[in-house]
Amino acid sequence: MDPLWYKDAVIYQLHVRSFFDANDDGYGDFEGLRQKLPYLEALGVNTLWLMPFFQSPLRDDGYDIADYYQILPVHGTLEDFRRFLDEAHARGMRVIIELVLNHTSIDHPWFQEARKPGSPLRDFYVWSDTPDKYKGVRVIFQDFEPSNWTFDPVAGAYYWHRFYHHQPDLNWDNPEVERAMHQVMFFWADMGVDGFRLDAIPYLYEREGTSCENLPETIEAVKRLRKALEERYGPGKVLLAEANMWPEETLPYFGEGDGVHMAYNFPLMPRLFLALRREDRGPIEAMLQETEGIPETAQWALFLRNHDELTLEKVTEEEREFLWEVYAPDPRYRINLGIRRRLMPLLGGDKRRFELLHALLFTLKGSPILYYGDEIGMGDNPFLGDRNGVRTPMQWSADRNAGFSRAPYHRLFLPPVSEGPYSYHFVNVEAQQENPHSLLNFVRRLLGIRNRYAKVLGRGSLRLLPVENRRILAYEREYQGERVLVAANLSRYSQAFDLPLEGEVGLVPVELFSQSPFPPVEGRYRLALGPHGFILFTLRPKAEVERLYLPDWVATEEEVEAPQDLPVVSLSGGVEGLFIDTLADERARASFLSALGRVLGERSWLALRPERVELKDALRLQKAPPLYLTLLRLEGEEGSLEAFLPVALRPEGEGPGLFARVRGGGYLFELSQDPGFYDLLLRRLAQGFEGRSLRAHYRGRHPGPVPEALELLRPGLAAGEGVWLQVGLVQDGGLDRTERLLPRLDLPWVLKPVGGLYRARGQERRALALTGTLPSPRPQDAFAYALRLAGEGLARLQDHPVGEGALGLVAHALGELEALARLLGVRLALLHRALGEAEGEGEGVPLLNRGLEAFVEAGGEVFLLALGREGRGLPLQDLARLAYDLERALYLAAEEREGAEAWVDLAADFLEAALLQAYQEVNQGEVQAVGFPQAMLALAQEQALWKEGSGRKRVLERWRRKAGDQEVQ
Structure with missing residues (x-):
């Protein structure tokens, strides 16, 4: 265990009785808290601070303890506490509890015994025959107590209390008191508690002529407490000091690293609010500088609000008057030297100020503390008295009693906020979980960033x-x-x-x-x-930022082999012997086709693994260095197809597509991934290309502009400024259909071809390449676009656990990818309709057949660029192909981000639902989603046969699972 874990902590402060009632008695309990741990885990907190849950008469919210070793029965039993603690630890959460060292309840057996004349426990408390001792010591709860002394008629003496009169202070000058409090600490630490909040720590000792605060004896007692803790348990358990003091008075509590591990930064907190209203950073900067210089192992605890009030003790009188005036003009909200309001009402309901303060809370130096309910913007009830108005039940839903308890309303320990803009009918967890723009999901996203950079923000300078x-x-x-x-x-x-x-x-x-x-x-x-x-x-x-989200065809490309490891082609004559039948060198051609077949088996854009390659035709495009356009017939287990492939012989053995060495000099390259080939082809088409092979006549033209260079978007597709060029590497008839039909579709997002390269043999004419114009100079392949959006979205999710309300985070993180899915769904529906009109109705709907490869993104718009081969099928097949590509992009993006893979299934379901819904909204009733899992499974099996890859494998595994689940149902 990292002994400095508290530096990376995000602490969630809660009342057990306010959080969730599992047994419907009107009080929250440990079983209820245990049931809500998934919510807290999904929120992104990793440490829980439990306010007092011990036996108490509850005159001061449990800080008046009557038995340190017993749990208040309404909260459960010690066994309930152990069960909660074990599950919290299993989820990676640590638990801090209260250690109230300064005082007990008057109901505590120690005090009841100490009241008796001659009692051996008399010296456990501070007594006096007169209330005149320690004159000048301030009264902290001045709204409720006139003095720090109260007369006890049984004892016949006055007892000392720094807080309420029902909370007598313990006498730390008595060594037995210190030993007793150490035993209390050991009891709970033995149970597995990770730390202790030292309540009201500055007031342990009293000395005449002093303020009775922060005395040297108190600092030494704190050091002994830490020493005792570490001698028994070693490093790792934490002491957090509640020392509401000025910086120079708080710093001694850290000692030289031998005092408390953490202390609240009370002076900074009100100055965040002061700076916000003055619109000047000065108060924050001044206090950041004042609170520098703590030991390396020490840490500040930061907060915006806590369970008491927005305390204004450690501000000047002028600052206090200003803060009261701007944040609590209604005197009902003022208490002692503070403001008894929750955070969101304190900010006037301003969401932007709420978000700004949390951004500061989570990024300033220290460990942040969230008060329960503030993450959803809960309100308060000033009519409940004291500070109970900010301790109302957690608002889980709009159901009865805010979803906190099924008990009758009158049995609740406090009523939930039920009127006004903060009523639980409007402000609750359930309403905010799935809303990507809610306060809850904003806090979750911000905590994701905090946890991703926990070391920087928790430990950094x-x-x-x-x-x-x-x-x-x-x-x-x-x-x-x-x-x-x-x-x-x-x-x-x-x-x-x-x-x-x-x-x-x-x-x-x-x-x-x-x-x-x-x-x-x-x-x-x-x-x-x-x-x-x-x-x-x-x-x-x-350089790190410019690393592209690599397309699938690049990510799976083999490492370039050293020349000595390449297959060797023994060519006795010129390179024409490989391509021209009348000049053929049959042995060399056989070696050439074998080597070419091996490298083509590793190309992700090819729909089969060729076991046999036959050269059907070849045309020289360039004489020096030699470059031939080849038409190949490929045969494999999956069937056969024709491929159009450029092949070059070059003197140097470096570059993409290297696949063989020619004995006597030179290297053979297939140029599907070489941008230079696409540049050359476009220039030749612009000049007006015509050529003749032994078997066919070739013509080509490009009437548009010719940019200086083309960028390869994927094998078969290149683009430059205002121009696109696609080459039919796989001859499935798609380019012929694209050339014939796209000009007939009156859709503004269809890129119509204006030129191309064609092969004619008798009456047979085939398109080998097409060109057209682009409205934007920086296009990208639609799959690469989806991959980038998936990567950005998963990066926003990778540090969140997949838990309650996860869909709200997915909707926000993958908003751009969801918009793409919906856009594709709408456009696919419109395309099916338009193709049906252009080609005539038949059985089913014409197939797109190319998934995201049919589209290109340019300037934020998605354009259709290609159609699939001739054929008719069901709309589900096209939808499945698009969904498959979106899902595969998620899996590939998740491989680059630790912790992101857990989100893929939920993200894929989200995107597929968006795609189907958008399609059905246009073509109502034309798609039966019932068959979608079967269509996806069939496609995933087909794709996995074509090409191995982790993305394809994971998609297949997912749809086998989903199909199996459907059968079980």
């Missing part, structure tokens, strides 16, 4: 950036070379600013929510943010 615009707070977090950059707009208006990033020149900011790269840093970096906007970047080397 923080460097404030001196931005001239004071409404902008910007800082850089860095840990072991990894950087996260944060910029936040504290203003309610849009702001422009320059980030001083001169030291980061050459790095590329990648926005963390979208995973989108921004322009590289070249010096001062100009940005703009909307009202209360923020942006999170990771800074990465340019």
